[in-house]
Amino acid sequence: MDADRQALKSYDPEIFAEIAGEEGRQTDGVEMIPSENYTYPEVLAALGSVLTNKYSEGYPGRRYYGGQEHTDAVERLARERACALFGAEHANVQPLSGSPMNQAAYFAVMQPGDTVLAMDLSHGGHLTHGAPVSHMGKVFNFVRYKTGEGGAIDFEQMMTIAKQVRPKIVLAGYSSYPRDYDYAGFRQVADEVGALAMADISHIGGLVAAGVMANPFDAGFDIVTTTTHKSLRGPRGGMILCRKGLAKAIDSSVFPGLQGGPHMNNVAGAAITFKKAAEPAFRGYAEQVLANAKTLARTLLDGGARLITGGTDNHMMVIDTVESFGLDGRAAEEALDRIGVATNKQVIPDDPRPPLRPSGVRLGTPACTTRGMGEEEMRRLGGWMVEALRAPEDAALAGRLCGQVRELCRGFAVPGVAKG
Incomplete structure (x- = not known):
């Protein structure tokens, strides 16, 4: 642990604990909120x-x-x-x-x-x-x-x-x-x-x-x-x-x-x-973001999910969770949270439901791609997400899937997260 982190831990252990907890959440789970990503260590x-x-x-x-x-x-x-x-x-x-x-x-x-x-x-x-x-x-x-x-x-x-x-x-x-x-x-x-x-x-x-x-x-x-x-x-x-x-x-x-x-x-x-x-490596990253999104979308569609617009051209997709799984967006978001996959509830076109209990969830691939995940990981994650959304009250299933997500994440580091 570097000196600044040690000083923070000593002076304000409560805040330090929450920062450490967030590091653990980001490391052990998959971030699929399309507006979130992991920045570079140089930026930090x-x-x-x-x-x-x-x-x-x-x-x-x-x-x-x-x-x-x-x-x-x-x-x-x-x-x-x-x-x-x-x-x-x-x-x-x-x-x-x-x-x-x-x-x-x-x-x-x-x-x-x-x-x-x-x-x-x-x-x-x-x-x-x-x-x-x-x-x-x-x-x-x-x-x-x-x-x-x-x-x-x-x-x-x-x-x-x-x-x-x-x-x-x-x-x-x-x-x-x-x-x-x-x-x-x-x-x-x-x-x-x-x-x-x-x-x-x-x-x-x-x-x-x-x-x-x-x-x-x-x-x-x-x-x-x-x-x-x-x-x-x-x-x-x-x-x-x-x-x-x-x-x-x-x-x-x-x-x-x-x-x-x-x-x-x-x-x-x-x-x-x-x-x-501006570096060539970033184009490769962006291309993988798109490839991952298309693979994830196809996996969800094959699992019975209805996607708004029927697929994706970019990094994100929106699932109509009411039509697909009988769940409003809040319930779907919570079911995915329980297995370690972070998404966000989302309104769908002309949604009859209120914003805090809308008809869908939104998800995307920039953050998981930053960690190095590829299309094979998207297929696995998509399958686990469908399982979780089909049986949101099954605690044993949620526990098993959460363990699988955590095990997957161990192979993909989060850039800039301190050790110890």
Whole structure:
């Protein structure tokens, strides 16, 4: 045990015990929540560095505090690497997380009351894409499009809606949509009504960076937002990428418009992440994420699960657990928790059930792929998940499956987890 961990254990054994417990949970179980991943040891080092001590309100060369020579260099590297990775003309790496990231993007180009055409939440959209309970849903007028048969986007219908409501932004983005997007279709709708085309690729940012999924900038998008964790494997944070003409408005909206000083330890972690994502090994990782997702989806389908959209093009899938197993999403999540597989309850399109007891669960493959698991492990895990969901009250079965999951996990280390 290193000196810092020993000091924490001695000073605050209660907090130390919970951190150690979380390390054990991550090591002994399988993380299949698609928005979670294991970051790099190098990123963890940056997050715990002296950069956390420094206040850097402003932007490189234009700070409100002195002593910024090193923080300026860090942020410049992060911005340059982000632009190169995604093919963007400008990058703002200061947003503290995904929600303020999208809020800053909206306020940069719209006035309160302006309209955004975005995906319906139950069809896969995100909380920040116009949920009535969110502040953004109260400030801006969000009009929603839905998916059709098999999860396809009906662009003719979207065009009709866009001509009726004249949105300022046409937003492509999702939180639980298992397919890729036809970004050219969104761009066409935006052009027809004089709107900006914006994509929130938070879930698939790493897959886009690796070149294994489509890049919205290739279709001429104006703004692209992404979190820096999830499939990118970086620190928790957000980033706004845009064309050059929007750079000033975006930067002013982030600071001083929405937030104060950035977390420079996170910015350093993001810079490290972008460097990692530009390496050939990361493309191999991203390709394996997709291969694992397709294999897991096929295993679940073969086991009788109904998947929303019938499969997946990306890293995630959503099981209709009510139709498949007679369980609401909360009960299904708890049944999988008992065998050491972490997922999250999830609404399905036009779900009649409430959000805390929805009709499905969402799962994905980035974290287990980070540990080195492959398609054979996906077949085993998929089979165990089906067993658990078919008999959620069978304690003996849950105990046996939990042991099998734990035994599987012993062969795949979690990056960055301390020993002892």
